[in-house]
Amino acid sequence: MRSTLRTRAAGRFVAAATVGALALGLTACGGDDKDKDDGNGDGGGKSTAATVDLPKLDGQKLSVSAVWGGAERKVFLRVLDEFEKRTGAEVSFVPAQEPIISFLASKVAGGEPPDVAMLPQVGAVQQAVERKWAKPLGAAAQKELDENYADGWKKLGAVDGKQYGVYFKAANKSLVWYNTKVFENAGVEEPKTWDEFMRTAQTVYDSGVAPVSVGGAEAWTLTDWFENVYLSQAGPEKYDQLAQHKIKWTDPSVKEALTTLGGLFGKKGFVAGGANGALQTEFPASVKQTFVGGDQPKAGMVFEGDMVSLSISETKAKIGTDAKVFPFPAVGEESPAVVGGDAAVALKDGKGAQALLTYLASPDAAKIWAEAGGFVSPNKNLDLAAYPNDVQRGIAKALIAAGDDIRFDMSDQAPPAFGGTPGKGEWKALQDFLKNPKDVAGTQRALEDAAAKAYPKS
Secondary structure (H helix, E strand, O other): OOOOOOOOOHHHHHHHHHHHHHOOOOOOOOOOOOOOOOOOOOOOOOOOOOOOOOOOOOOOEEEEEEOOOHHHHHHHHHHHHHHHHHHOOEEEEEEOOOOHHHHHHHHHHOOOOOOEEEEOOHHHHHHHHHOOOOEOOOHHHHHHHHHHOOHHHHHHOEEOOEEOEEEEEEEEOOEEEEEHHHHHHHOOOOOOEHHHHHHHHHHHHHOOOOOEEOOOOOOHHHHHHHHHHHHHHHOHHHHHHHHOOOOOOOOHHHHHHHHHHHHHHOOOOOEOOHHHHHOOOOHHHHHHHHHOOOOOOOOOEEEOOOOHHHHHOOOOOOEOOOEEEEEOOEOOOOOOOEEEEEEEEEOOOOHHHHHHHHHHOOHHHHHHHHHHOOOEOOOOOOOHHHOOOHHHHHHHHHHHHHOOOOEEOHHHHOOHHHHOOOOOHHHHHHHHHHHOOOOHHHHHHHHHHHHHHHOOOO
């Protein structure tokens, strides 16, 4: 399935979530929540009353594979710990590499696929079904999904009308986080449009700090940059067409978006460490270098989704005081609203895998990660009080209220060979573009050549 969710409320979705939340006055976010539980269910650490019945699985061993590392893996293991307590099963975590489809192919070929895989691309769900790895949801998991999810999120995990995936984790990928001391020293305010953003970047640069931190070593961050510019500038209809390769990457709309983005990437001193430095900077480091160093960090701003808060929590910076956030600036008429997500898919038949999908579709599982921060759930029945601060509560509330009015990450809809493979396809083309942002035409040709090979012929 490569359809996207319908939208026209893109800019309003992010703006209402973030600006409104910031106005309430923020508290610190994320980090270790072991000491936060006070018995009322608003903190972390201890389990609360179950909302879903799970079978007894004493003695059963299950494995779950995901590409999550660092803080994300740490919190997900807490989610799995609770499942073990409830069911008596033993669950092991199997670290996966990108592209996860290639990783899983080796596991399947060796006769040892994990029971459940967390697939971070819509295209990966499609491929798992096409290769006959994925198992449809059982009755209990389907019931839990129907009770807790909007149709749009269910459709993203379905292929040919049959449900395979449970979108456990969502991500708002249209946010810019900034170091408040840098903004104060430069005398700038949160920009609302791309032109204002570029003027703000210039003023921050003039104050002695590189304006933007880019985690170019992980090229998915570059696809997110492009997608936000493209959605806002070209509009949702074009976005859908490009996502499905119904228009070519040599289209004038792509040229316009790359030219706009190149104006940032190619501006001397605007990217921390220059292109070479950015291409050696992984995503967590791109966040941390924005919030370490007092009022002289390596960068003043970092673009990425709500998951940024997890990396901020590993510094001394506090969200709401040292770190704040604004919607991705409007390049066209509205700010964009790009979301991503990770779908749990069973790769083995059996009671254990289906029980885990049922659990992951419940508010119980979502609550554990929500309390830790750096997480947004598509689960509409998760109590918003579980989120640790007003920023994330606001983002989650708007995500649920938006229903189907969002756009799913474009590269995650593409075949992984194009949109999700290190050193290939869109990832390589955009890393090369970061090195040479003046070569718009060459980047377009590289993107189209790769897309033509990866997308199925119609």
